[in-house]
Each structure stands twice: as structure tokens, then as C-alpha cells.
Amino acid sequence: MTKTKKCNPLAALTTAALALPAISHLAHADTAPVKTELGYRYSQYQEDDIDDNKILIGSPQRYEVDNHAFRLVTPLNAQLGLTVDGSYETMSGASAYGVAADAQGEPKMIMTGASIDDKRTDVSASVRHYREAGSVAFALGYSGENDYTAFNGSIEAEQQSADRLTTYSGGIGYSSDELEPEQTPGINRPTSEDKSALNAFIALTQVMNAGWQLQGGLFTGMHDGFLADAYKARDIRPDQRQLFGVMARSRNFMPSLKAALHTDYRYYNDDWGIQSHTLEFAWHQSLTQQLRLVPLLRYYSQSQADFYVDSDSINNSGYQSSDYRMSPFGAITYGLGIVYEEAAYRLVANVERYDSDGDMALESVDQENPALVNYNLMSVGVDYRF
Amino acid sequence: MKLLLLPCVLLLAACSSAPVQPWERGNLARPDMAWDTDPLHSAMRDHVNVSKEGSSGGLNTGGGGCGCY
Amino acid sequence: MPHFLSHAFRAMGSPCCIHLYAESPAHGAEAAQKIEAEVLRLEQKYSRYRDDSLTAAINRAALEAGSIEVDSETAALLDYAHTAWLQSDGLFDITSGLLRRAWNFRTGKIPSQKEIDLLLPHIGWGKLTWHNPKLSFTRRGMELDFGGYVKEYGADCAAAVALQQGIQHGLIELGGDIRVIGPHPDGRPWSVGIRHPRIAGQVLAQIDLASGAIASSGDYERCIEHNGQRYGHVLNPHTGWPVQGLISVSVVADHCLLAGSATTIALLRGDTGTDWLDSLVLPWLAMDMHGTVYGTLAHSVSSADA
Structure with missing residues (x-):
């Protein structure tokens, strides 16, 4: 057969077929759930101890978290789907109190002496209404810790184009948080602070062919109120933060390899001066009809906030923070997931390793923050459909 | 276009080892092609990343919560 | 224990059958009735034999070189026809x-070349204008027929x-085209x-x-034998003449529509049909007029014929 300028005929025909309601209904996952699904995940998060030579005062032991997460997805009727999420976690470990320069001028950590123990409970529910070529979802959520309470609500909507190959989506969410820091005698902490966050996004999803779709979008956020770390000795930040970001994602299925490549890129920028790039690849390799192996690689790099300081100083006036989250650094995540999927249930297990370092940042970093974290995250879970 | 469909044979067909799999809905609808293949796990991952890094946000409305481990 | 149910009916000029497993006999009967109603809906909408069909309305516009606006389902079917026309180098029309x-x-009469030559100027997808949602005919006497793919759709x-009715195990057969x-x-x-x-x-x-669809097409359905020559x-x-080459083609695909248009295009391509089928990377089976069997499914051929 002679080569023509046309692309693969199967891809072209499938793409055209996807515009037909009966076929797109099946091809697009975004239809009302038909079955009830229950999911559970147990996750364990463990930070590496801090090198002794980076600590001035306190314990090298850092955070560990045990998280139990539950999810219920169920149809309410032919057009309505309900999702309920709940999670319960316990955290323990020492937290950074601040960063001080040692005798040689090197920044060193000051850790809180006592181990902090906390519990967090998170519940949220969302109802999605499906119409012929789109859906609207409303969600409400609550999150509570000993020292923290947050309520949030959101609306999201999506609509397919007439040819069903393009999906427009957007959403807006609001969160109202209240912080009541635990008090430690002798340390002066705020007693009650508020903050709020307003987030919004718009996105466009395009089916390129039967095995490839792309998504691009913009997001923005406005955070207002007490945005500093109440547990740090000297952490003074602006009471507003505006952020803006761009995201591009691709899902590409390669039938000959029985593999799907997921690529996600995010650019982030805020008016505190932080810019970041996140690039993530996940390779979903089907080994059998049921078994899938998912290696993952993620790279992250951020620049520092304008008011970031290497070490705390009472001589500084104005905004300052020695929090490593405000410092310049880069990080790499390596992960491996395994999924075993049958019609009625799914078993999953994931392990992830996160390493962050000043040297991994895109721009060179003179002075690395001593508190940068390295962690392991592992999780196991099961989903059951009936 | 007349195929001979053999319902009796179908029902008694010797046990094949073909696995139970959800009906095909095209490659885009495969579970490994979802934008988020495991929402429960990604909620945990996102929560960790947001609390450990200086950036947040994406093409969703996100939840609340402190996330300051 | 799931209840098995088979329900036969006639639609689109062919025997049709639904086989399904339901939660209860009542659930099965209700689902079968809704499935049949959906097939009858499409028959009413696209039949060229009914005056009240959309096809008839389109062809009334075609007769006087007029134009007509169509609904989104029909628009998607026309888009699909356009793609198939492009992908078949104008053969799927x-x-x-x-x-x-x-x-x-x-009647089994072989037409004269003159009769055919009178029709050819009124044939050709490229001779009409399709701008979703408007279909415009620029010359009189053309005719549209969805029969070539609406049964598979x-x-x-x-x-x-x-699936909407909660049926997850079953099979639909419309005149020999099968969707699992x-x-x-x-x-x-x-x-x-x-x-x-x-x-x-x-x-x-x-x-x-276990999933997907299979469609078959061949010259055994309707043909004329004249002077030892078979006209499919x-x-x-x-x-304007019947194609020669393959006498039977079956294709397996995710969707019956794709399987059906693949068999049709392969038959239309004549001798190069098998090459084209290979390029699709779908499971297929074909037989030529000498009885030779080709295709990736050839190993499934019953041993008596192999």
C-alpha cells in the first residue's frame, strides 16, 4: 500500500466515532456512576532524620504520619452521583522552631524539644449532576486538627463541545480556616488567627485521537489572613498571597506496548516571589489484563520568596521567614505503583521516595536551608465495586 | 451481513481462560488513561507536596486544611 | 444468580437479537424493551423507506438542490461519513x-453502462457542502443513504x-453485526x-x-450471477460497478461502527483491501473469490476449511 499523507485510518475513524453520543458516552469516563464503589487507602509518611550536624538544639527526629483514607462513590439516580471522602491521620514528631546561625555562621535548625502529636480528620462530600454533554458538581468539606479548623466549598462545571472532542471545564472554591496554636509556656504564640483562600481554574481538554488526549489550563488563588507559621520563632509574612499557574497534561496510550504515558507539567508563580516548575512522568505498563506496574518520576524546583532569610534574626524588621518552604530548592520523587484490577475490586500499592536539595534547583542556590525534607511515602489500598 | 450466532454454544462454551474484564470503551476510557488514576492516593500525595513545598494549586478547586506537618 | 434472557425482533430490514443477563426477569424485560426501542428509534429516524424519516427530509432538500439543518447526532454521523470518505479515498460514499x-x-438484471453513466454525475460526497449543522446540495437529484453504517452505529x-440500564453482561446482534x-x-x-x-x-x-464488536460483510448477502460472473x-x-476482489470480510473493533465501516472499506478497495486491513492493526478475516482465507484471525478458521 502506498504511503499517503493521511494519518492512521483507524485513529481517524475512531476520533470521528467518538463524536457520536452513544460511543462518547462509553469512551468518556465522565458519566454518572453506575455502580457503587468503596475505597480504602492506608498511607505511611516518614521523614528522614535531620543530620546531626544541621541541628543546633533539639531532636533530629522529624514527622511521621499514618493516614487512613476512605471514599464512597455511588449513583443517586441516573443523573446524580455522590462522592464522600473521609480521612483520619495521626502525626507525630518534632517540628522546626527556627533557624539560627552557629558560631561559624552556618544556619542550623532549632527543633522543638517535645514531640508534637496531633490528629486530623477530614470529611468532604460532593454531588455531581450529569447532563447530556456536561456536568456540574458541588462540594463541601471540613478539616479539623487540635489547633486547626477549616471549612471549604466549591463548584465545578464541565461541558463538551458539539463534536464531543473538546471539553471546557472550570471551577471556583473557597476555604475558611481558623488556627488556634497550642501554647507552650515561655513561648509567645498567637492564640487565634484566621485565613481564607479563594481558588479558581479553567481548563480545556482535547481528544487528539483515540489514544491521546491533552489538557491545558490556568489557575489562580488569593490567600488572605494569617499566612505565617505560628510555631516558628520569627516568621512574619504578608497577609495576602496571590498565585497564578499554568498546567499542561497529556495521556497517551500505546497499544503496541500496552502502556499509557502520563505527562504533567505545572508552572507556578506568586506575588511572594516564588516561581516553580513541576514535571511528572508516570508510565502505566500493563503486564497482564489485570496487573499494571506504574513507575513514576517527578521533578520540582522553586525559587525563594522575596522575604526568605537564611537564618532568623531579631535585627531584621519587616517580613522574614527562614521556613524551608520559602527557600530555593529542587526535589526529585521516584515512585513505583502496582495495581491489580478485577471487575469487582482493585488492589493497589505504592512506594515513593522524595529527596530535596539546594543543588537540585534550576537556579544555583548559595545557601541551602538545613530543614529541607527527604521522605518515604508508602500506601496500600483496596477498591470494591458492587 | 449475516453472522451465525450460536447462543446455545455460547452458553455451554468450554471454559475459556479469558479474564473478566470490563467492556471495552475505547482506549481513552481505560482506567490507566484517566487524568487521575487513583484519586484517593493522589489526595494524599498532593497533601504532602503542598505542605512540603512553596507552591500549590492545579486544575481543581482543591480542599482546605492546614497541611503543615 | 443472574437471569439470562434472549429477545428477538426485526429492525432495519434484518433479524435482531439481544442476549443479556439481568438481576431479575423484570429487569431483563425492561432493559430488552428499552434496547429495542433505541434500535427502532434509529430505524425511524434514518430509514430511507419512511416518508417521515430524517433521511426522507434530507432527500427532499437534495431533490431541489436545497439545504437543511440537522441535529447533533446526525451531524456526528455526517462527520463520520466524511472521515470514512477521506480515509477510503472516496470509496465509502x-x-x-x-x-x-x-x-x-x-430482478438480477445487469444494467447497461449508459444507465450507470446517467447516475454518476449525481454521486459524490465531494459534490455537496457540509458545514455543521448545515447540509447544502448544489446540484439536483442527489440522494443520501445512512444504510451503510447506521445499523452498526x-x-x-x-x-x-x-449499560445505562445496569446490564453488564450480554450481546447485541443486529442483522449479523455484533456488539458485546x-x-x-x-x-x-x-x-x-x-x-x-x-x-x-x-x-x-x-x-x-469478551468485549468490543465484530462486523461482517460479503457478496453472499445480495448478488447477481450473470454469464458465470458474480456481481456483488x-x-x-x-x-458504478460492483467491486471484485474479496467476497467476505469480518473485522473486530471496540465499536461496531468502526468494525462495520472497516469491512465495507476493505471490500470497496478490492484487491488492495487486505493491505488496508493490515494497516488498521485490528483483528480481521477475509476470503477472496478463490476461497483463500487471509487475516490475523485465519487461525480461528474451522479445521474443515483450513
Whole structure:
């Protein structure tokens, strides 16, 4: 057969077929759930101890978290789907109190002496209404810790184009948080602070062919109120933060390899001066009809906030923070997931390793923050459909 | 276009080892092609990343919560 | 324990059958009734034999070189026809139904070249203007016919209705084109026989399908034998004459619509049909006029014929 300028005929025909309601209904996952699904995940998060030579005062032991997460997805009727999420976690470990320069001028950590123990409970529910070529979802959520309470609500909507190959989506969410820091005698902490966050996004999803779709979008956020770390000795930040970001994602299925490549890129920028790039690849390799192996690689790099300081100083006036989250650094995540999927249930297990370092940042970093974290995250879970 | 469909044979067909799999809905609808293949796990991952890094946000409305481990 | 139910009916000029497993007899009966209603909906909408069909309305506009606006489902079907026309180098053409005026497979008369030449100027998808949602005919006397793919599309629609009704195990057969809703409840695939194009009642091949669809097409459906020459019903819209080459093609795909248009295009391509089928990377089976069997499913051919 002679080569023509046309692309693969199967891809072209499938793409055209996807515009037909009966076929797109099946091809697009975004239809009302038909079955009830229950999911559970147990996750364990463990930070590496801090090198002794980076600590001035306190314990090298850092955070560990045990998280139990539950999810219920169920149809309410032919057009309505309900999702309920709940999670319960316990955290323990020492937290950074601040960063001080040692005798040689090197920044060193000051850790809180006592181990902090906390519990967090998170519940949220969302109802999605499906119409012929789109859906609207409303969600409400609550999150509570000993020292923290947050309520949030959101609306999201999506609509397919007439040819069903393009999906427009957007959403807006609001969160109202209240912080009541635990008090430690002798340390002066705020007693009650508020903050709020307003987030919004718009996105466009395009089916390129039967095995490839792309998504691009913009997001923005406005955070207002007490945005500093109440547990740090000297952490003074602006009471507003505006952020803006761009995201591009691709899902590409390669039938000959029985593999799907997921690529996600995010650019982030805020008016505190932080810019970041996140690039993530996940390779979903089907080994059998049921078994899938998912290696993952993620790279992250951020620049520092304008008011970031290497070490705390009472001589500084104005905004300052020695929090490593405000410092310049880069990080790499390596992960491996395994999924075993049958019609009625799914078993999953994931392990992830996160390493962050000043040297991994895109721009060179003179002075690395001593508190940068390295962690392991592992999780196991099961989903059951009936 | 007349195929001979053999319902009796179908029902008694010797046990094949073909696995139970959800009906095909095209490659885009495969579970490994979802934008988020495991929402429960990604909620945990996102929560960790947001609390450990200086950036947040994406093409969703996100939840609340402190996330300051 | 799931209840098995088979329901037969006639639609689109063919025997149709639904096989499904339901939670209860009542659930099965309700689902079967809704599936049948969906197939009948498409028959009413796209039949060229009914005056009240959309096809009739389109063809009234075509008769006087007018234009007509269509709904989104029809628009998607026209877009699909356009894609198939492009991908088949103009061979898959929903304006070619006009050739039936010259070729009457019931009377068995071979038309003269002159009769065909009178029709050819009114045939050609490229001769009309399609700008979603408006279809405009610039010359009088053209005709549109969705018969070449609406039955296959109907099988996909029927499967979608079945899934909406909570049916997950079953199979839909519309005049020999098959769309699987899902495998047997224990996961076994459906076993589908492909009819031998020359030996009546014999199965050429048996294929296991747990999902997806299979469509078949061949010259055994309707043909004229004249002076030892077989004239099949698959007509080349460029020449107006039946194509020669393959006598039977079956294709397995995710959707019946795709499987059906792949078999049609392969037959239309004549001798190069098998090369084109190879390029699709879908499972297929074909037989040429010498009885030679080709295709990735050739190993499924019953041993008596292999």
C-alpha cells in the first residue's frame, strides 16, 4: 500500500466515532456512576532524620504520619452521583522552631524539644449532576486538627463541545480556616488567627485521537489572613498571597506496548516571589489484563520568596521567614505503583521516595536551608465495586 | 451481513481462560488513561507536596486544611 | 444468580437479537424493551423507506438542490461519513445509494453502462457542502443513504442503553453485526461464528469476544450471477460497478461502527483491501473469490476449511 499523507485510518475513524453520543458516552469516563464503589487507602509518611550536624538544639527526629483514607462513590439516580471522602491521620514528631546561625555562621535548625502529636480528620462530600454533554458538581468539606479548623466549598462545571472532542471545564472554591496554636509556656504564640483562600481554574481538554488526549489550563488563588507559621520563632509574612499557574497534561496510550504515558507539567508563580516548575512522568505498563506496574518520576524546583532569610534574626524588621518552604530548592520523587484490577475490586500499592536539595534547583542556590525534607511515602489500598 | 450466532454454544462454551474484564470503551476510557488514576492516593500525595513545598494549586478547586506537618 | 434472557425482533430490514443477563426477569424485560426501542428509534429516524424519516427530509432538500439543518447526532454521523470518505479515498460514499436505481439485485438484471453513466454525475460526497449543522446540495437529484453504517452505529447505541440500564453482561446482534455489552457473568467470552460465504449453513470461523464488536460483510448477502460472473452488492461509487476482489470480510473493533465501516472499506478497495486491513492493526478475516482465507484471525478458521 502506498504511503499517503493521511494519518492512521483507524485513529481517524475512531476520533470521528467518538463524536457520536452513544460511543462518547462509553469512551468518556465522565458519566454518572453506575455502580457503587468503596475505597480504602492506608498511607505511611516518614521523614528522614535531620543530620546531626544541621541541628543546633533539639531532636533530629522529624514527622511521621499514618493516614487512613476512605471514599464512597455511588449513583443517586441516573443523573446524580455522590462522592464522600473521609480521612483520619495521626502525626507525630518534632517540628522546626527556627533557624539560627552557629558560631561559624552556618544556619542550623532549632527543633522543638517535645514531640508534637496531633490528629486530623477530614470529611468532604460532593454531588455531581450529569447532563447530556456536561456536568456540574458541588462540594463541601471540613478539616479539623487540635489547633486547626477549616471549612471549604466549591463548584465545578464541565461541558463538551458539539463534536464531543473538546471539553471546557472550570471551577471556583473557597476555604475558611481558623488556627488556634497550642501554647507552650515561655513561648509567645498567637492564640487565634484566621485565613481564607479563594481558588479558581479553567481548563480545556482535547481528544487528539483515540489514544491521546491533552489538557491545558490556568489557575489562580488569593490567600488572605494569617499566612505565617505560628510555631516558628520569627516568621512574619504578608497577609495576602496571590498565585497564578499554568498546567499542561497529556495521556497517551500505546497499544503496541500496552502502556499509557502520563505527562504533567505545572508552572507556578506568586506575588511572594516564588516561581516553580513541576514535571511528572508516570508510565502505566500493563503486564497482564489485570496487573499494571506504574513507575513514576517527578521533578520540582522553586525559587525563594522575596522575604526568605537564611537564618532568623531579631535585627531584621519587616517580613522574614527562614521556613524551608520559602527557600530555593529542587526535589526529585521516584515512585513505583502496582495495581491489580478485577471487575469487582482493585488492589493497589505504592512506594515513593522524595529527596530535596539546594543543588537540585534550576537556579544555583548559595545557601541551602538545613530543614529541607527527604521522605518515604508508602500506601496500600483496596477498591470494591458492587 | 449475516453472522451465525450460536447462543446455545455460547452458553455451554468450554471454559475459556479469558479474564473478566470490563467492556471495552475505547482506549481513552481505560482506567490507566484517566487524568487521575487513583484519586484517593493522589489526595494524599498532593497533601504532602503542598505542605512540603512553596507552591500549590492545579486544575481543581482543591480542599482546605492546614497541611503543615 | 443472574437471569439470562434472549429477545428477538426485526429492525432495519434484518433479524435482531439481544442476549443479556439481568438481576431479575423484570429487569431483563425492561432493559430488552428499552434496547429495542433505541434500535427502532434509529430505524425511524434514518430509514430511507419512511416518508417521515430524517433521511426522507434530507432527500427532499437534495431533490431541489436545497439545504437543511440537522441535529447533533446526525451531524456526528455526517462527520463520520466524511472521515470514512477521506480515509477510503472516496470509496465509502453515502451518496452512492442512487446506484440502486440501476442495480436491482432482486430482478438480477445487469444494467447497461449508459444507465450507470446517467447516475454518476449525481454521486459524490465531494459534490455537496457540509458545514455543521448545515447540509447544502448544489446540484439536483442527489440522494443520501445512512444504510451503510447506521445499523452498526445502532448496535453501539443499543449497547450504551444496555449499560445505562445496569446490564453488564450480554450481546447485541443486529442483522449479523455484533456488539458485546460484556462477557458472561463468569467472565467467559461469547463465542461468535462467522458464516461461510459460499457454503450455506457452515461456519467459516469461530471467534471468542469478551468485549468490543465484530462486523461482517460479503457478496453472499445480495448478488447477481450473470454469464458465470458474480456481481456483488458492494458498488464502487467512482465506476458504478460492483467491486471484485474479496467476497467476505469480518473485522473486530471496540465499536461496531468502526468494525462495520472497516469491512465495507476493505471490500470497496478490492484487491488492495487486505493491505488496508493490515494497516488498521485490528483483528480481521477475509476470503477472496478463490476461497483463500487471509487475516490475523485465519487461525480461528474451522479445521474443515483450513
